[in-house]
Amino acid sequence: MICCLGPRGSYSEKAAVTFSKAINDSEIQFEDSIYNVFKAVETNPEFFGVVPSENSIGGSVSITQDLLLEFPVKILGEVDISINHCLIGYDIKKVTEVLAHPQALAQCGHYITKNNWNITPVDSNAKAAKIVSEEKDEKLAAICGVENAEIYGLKVLDEYIQDFKNNTTRFFLICNKNKNFKTDLKPKKVSIVVELNKNMPGAFYEVLGVFKYRNVNLTRIESRPSKKEIGNYVFYIDYEYYDDNSALLRDLRIWALNVIELGNYFVL
Secondary structure, eight states, rough: OOEOSTTOOOOOHHHHHHHHHHHHHHOEESSSSHHHHHHHHHHTTEEEEEEEEEEEEEEEEEEEEHHHSSSSEEEEEEEEEOOOOOESSGGGOOOOOEEEEEHHHTTHHHHHHHHTTTEOOOSOHHHHHHHHHHHHHHHHEEEEHHHHHHHHHOOESSOOOSSSSSSSEEEEEEEETTTTOOOOOOEEEEEEEEEOOSSTTTTHHHHHHHHHHHEEEEEEEEEEEOOOOOOEEEEEEEOOOOHHHHHHHHHHHHHHEEEEEEEEEEOO
């Protein structure tokens, strides 16, 4: 079972279908929030989950980054899904209010502002389409994938409405930390979280030096509040898979207060 953000027609469903071919599990269960995807994976150790990690326009999905630390899960895989945001509804001339996930609203900000529309954030773009269909109000429209028009009996009013045309969202496949999952796909990346000792000047410099010394290529560095005190941050670091990863982590722990491995995983 693969859990993902629903309802039917979401970009998360597209990612789940792509992952399903890699893990030989085609059954999909829709959840009404990213939090509930994590909760389902925690509660049902045999389940997989699909969650958005970052977008090429809007950046990282903060709730996903935070929940990766809060829940006992690990990352198994990664896939990039191309995003074509469409406006769907009844009549574009009558639209006054647009519904979508906050990330989609941000990604289409110029388009929305140009048309002077009000915005209503909802849990997913597919849910926005479902609401517009159920309300049957011509003043409402949804930002979502084109397939939602057919699913929910609506019209495509406009396409490619995002501010930047090359729009891609990266999704993670996650599972319970206790799940023993085997795959023939070789790991390509590793994600970790590093908490530094704030009383050790130059600690982050030394952490980066470990990667340089071992000739490991970093693919992402991002800071997030530690939620312990203001001004205290943890660093999310992604890097290309390294054969002697345990030795690399050991070296990092010399300079870091804490190093948490989120997973080493395949990339589709």
